[in-house]
Amino acid sequence: MSYQKVNERHLDYFKSFLPADRLFYGDAISEDYSHDELVGEKMMPELLIRVTSTEEISRVLAYANAERIPVTTRGSGTGLVGGALPVMGGILLETTLMNRILDCDEEDFTVTVQPGVLLMDLQQYASDRGYMYPPDPGEKTGTIGGNISTNAGGMRAVKYGVTRDYVRSLTVVLPDGRVETFSGKVVKNSTGYSLKDLIIGSEGTLAVVAEAVLKLVPQPACTVSLLIPFADIDSALRCVPELIRSGTGPTAIEFMTRNVILFTEEYLGSRFPDKNHDAYLLLTYDGNSAEAVEANWTRAADLCIEMGAVDALIVDTEERQSVVWTARGAFLEAIKGSTTEMDECDVVLPRTRVAEYIRFTHELEREYDIRLPSFGHAGDGNLHIYLCRDGMDDASWAERKETVFGRMYTRAFEMGGLVSGEHGVGFAKRRYMLERLGEDQLALMRGIKRVFDPNNILNPNKVCEVD
Amino acid sequence: MNILVCIKQVPSSNNVEVDPETGVLKREGASAKLNPYDLFAIETALELAERYGGRVTTLTMGPNQAAKALEETLAMGAEEAYLLSDRRFAGADVLATSHTLAEGIRMAGNFDLILTGKQTTDGDTAQVGPEIAEHLGIPHAANVEAVLALDGEGITVRMQLETVLQTQHMPLPALLSMDKDVNTPRLPSYLRRKAFDPSKLHVLSRDDFADQSERRYGLAGSPTQVERIFPPEGNTEQTIYEGTSDELADRLYTLLRTRKFI
Numbered sequence: 153m154s155y156q157k158v159n160e161r162h163l164d165y166f167k168s169f170l171p172a173d174r175l176f177y178g179d180a181i182s183e184d185y186s187h188d189e190l191v192g193e194k195m196m197p198e199l200l201i202r203v204t205s206t207e208e209i210s211r212v213l214a215y216a217n218a219e220r221i222p223v224t225t226r227g228s229g230t231g232l233v234g235g236a237l238p239v240m241g242g243i244l245l246e247t248t249l250m251n252r253i254l255d256c257d258e259e260d261f262t263v264t265v266q267p268g269v270l271l272m273d274l275q276q277y278a279s280d281r282g283y284m285y286p287p288d289p290g291e292k293t294g295t296i297g298g299n300i301s302t303n304a305g306g307m308r309a310v311k312y313g314v315t316r317d318y319v320r321s322l323t324v325v326l327p328d329g330r331v332e333t334f335s336g337k338v339v340k341n342s343t344g345y346s347l348k349d350l351i352i353g354s355e356g357t358l359a360v361v362a363e364a365v366l367k368l369v370p371q372p373a374c375t376v377s378l379l380i381p382f383a384d385i386d387s388a389l390r391c392v393p394e395l396i397r398s399g400t401g402p403t404a405i406e407f408m409t410r411n412v413i414l415f416t417e418e419y420l421g422s423r424f425p426d427k428n429h430d431a432y433l434l435l436t437y438d439g440n441s442a443e444a445v446e447a448n449w450t451r452a453a454d455l456c457i458e459m460g461a462v463d464a465l466i467v468d469t470e471e472r473q474s475v476v477w478t479a480r481g482a483f484l485e486a487i488k489g490s491t492t493e494m495d496e497c498d499v500v501l502p503r504t505r506v507a508e509y510i511r512f513t514h515e516l517e518r519e520y521d522i523r524l525p526s527f528g529h530a531g532d533g534n535l536h537i538y539l540c541r542d543g544m545d546d547a548s549w550a551e552r553k554e555t556v557f558g559r560m561y562t563r564a565f566e567m568g569g570l571v572s573g574e575h576g577v578g579f580a581k582r583r584y585m586l587e588r589l590g591e592d593q594l595a596l597m598r599g600i601k602r603v604f605d606p607n608n609i610l611n612p613n614k615v616c617e618v619d
Numbered sequence: 620m621n622i623l624v625c626i627k628q629v630p631s632s633n634n635v636e637v638d639p640e641t642g643v644l645k646r647e648g649a650s651a652k653l654n655p656y657d658l659f660a661i662e663t664a665l666e667l668a669e670r671y672g673g674r675v676t677t678l679t680m681g682p683n684q685a686a687k688a689l690e691e692t693l694a695m696g697a698e699e700a701y702l703l704s705d706r707r708f709a710g711a712d713v714l715a716t717s718h719t720l721a722e723g724i725r726m727a728g729n730f731d732l733i734l735t736g737k738q739t740t741d742g743d744t745a746q747v748g749p750e751i752a753e754h755l756g757i758p759h760a761a762n763v764e765a766v767l768a769l770d771g772e773g774i775t776v777r778m779q780l781e782t783v784l785q786t787q788h789m790p791l792p793a794l795l796s797m798d799k800d801v802n803t804p805r806l807p808s809y810l811r812r813k814a815f816d817p818s819k820l821h822v823l824s825r826d827d828f829a830d831q832s833e834r835r836y837g838l839a840g841s842p843t844q845v846e847r848i849f850p851p852e853g854n855t856e857q858t859i860y861e862g863t864s865d866e867l868a869d870r871l872y873t874l875l876r877t878r879k880f881i
Contacts (some may be wrong), residue, residue, distance in 0.1 A: 209734065226629070282767050379806060423803035424803065425803050425806045426805065426806065442650065450809070453809045463808050463809060463810045464808075464809035464810070464811055465805075465807065465808060465809070466808075468807075469631065470631075471655045471658070472806060475803060478863070485647070512816035613647075
């Protein structure tokens, strides 16, 4: 596929309907736009356009499609797999100015948002009105557009599900500029293929999300977390399937280790309430009556203690929750701060295999002399394992990363796991996806891509490649 | 080292509504929690007891429900708790409250160190701690951010005052009002909560106190009365001034004077 570079003529066209303060060309583009939160490579777009409306997106895409200029959509750039990196240059379409919450429908329990609304702003907006938007990734400054594009999960997925479960409808702009709304404010839908669901998790390769109608739920009146210390990570993870079987209905089951807590203390400059033990589970229970919630969490606490937990520490007030969950939300940045460079593995496994897999990563640490701190969503089998470069030189970092990633994905696949639970594939994890899904499934994906984007202008070289 | 921590049960939400008719905080129905400021005092007490040896006792004045807050301190690591509960304590201002607490402390035992939080989230006066010390006739320090030394000679603390840090040495017994955020309070333990022994929670009434004078307790012992409590008026007006810092200071001063804020 050959593309055109953005030239003066193209620029003149965009200038005809976009103001100068939202158009940045060449050297005027800040280096910030060349990377995301993790991927090491830096890639600059030729033109940065900060859009403010569906109509602008439509005009930009229609033109870029006709001129064969690649377009990469970007929210606030908090991705971890290079999904928003303009690998083929071209136009970077930035949506953060489209950050209005357009409507809150208290009859149908929905909220209509533009793609640049930040997750933290949406969560606050919902909570101010007595509602909750359940998807809860650690990164609260990500945009809803980005969350939809990666089908972000987060910490409440055990009980509430992931972003996909909260998208009622999407208004998208197709590469040729047409604007379509997929699905509607409906709870059920058996009307043909679910195009809405194809867009969710497609990482900006099929269409640009211009508006989303999201589902809200009533805010639970009572939330209690438990921080459960264990002598080692194995005993902690052994409790997880039992907790799920127990019928106590946890909202979150997170696991963390002492070393990650220590990095986080260092990073935040504040102390965590307990770090005397090697491993912890962090559970949350919510509901509408304090008694019912307490009945569930005490049952969970008893179960964990029977299975070897040292105690169960009660996290029951706003202040306590803020200390514990702020630390949990900072784990990624804290690990990043503990090393010179890192890469991550976001595998998702059958929940029963998590303990075994973490044990395997500990073996890898010894075998390859590399630090692999991890934390994650034990309750849904989604792990975040970080490869830390520390003092390695370029060559050994590249080599060890390659080998360790290879070993980790191979073992995950043997266990029935997948490449990504919530961060997406971007360009960083494509080859592992191909390895897992195989040529036939990739061919189906390419076919879908071709139908939506025959000229392959949207986020080329991401997810699947089209020849 | 015998340490006592005075605590209070407060409404669990920081946004408690005020009844517009009576001006009273609407406490009914609102769930309650331990005053967040007190958690820093409890943590300090437990750390000192761990470091220097000793035990931690907690004490509060309040209705029967306040026992819940004391049980929580036991789950955090305190060994004994005292609830001062008596209808005749009701309506107390800071003077009557601190007198009642001082009387209760005298009955609860001999303490080397008494700790309080800086203030409560519902009363916000920050006066009760130092007043307890005055009633007991012992030295006290407020806004304490760190205990620097503790031995037979006394205690050395650092206080975070408005413009300076002050280091102060005092003989024991002494009272400290702990500043907020000076530590990360430990979480209540479920195992300790389950092992709760009711004999560790003592309830005292006025009849147990040495001072039986009616005029020193509750409404009768309160020289100050709250006339009205009202939420501050919301205001989103914004004015931006530009100029040198001297000009800006003058303008701000004039504005605050004309609005009668100073």
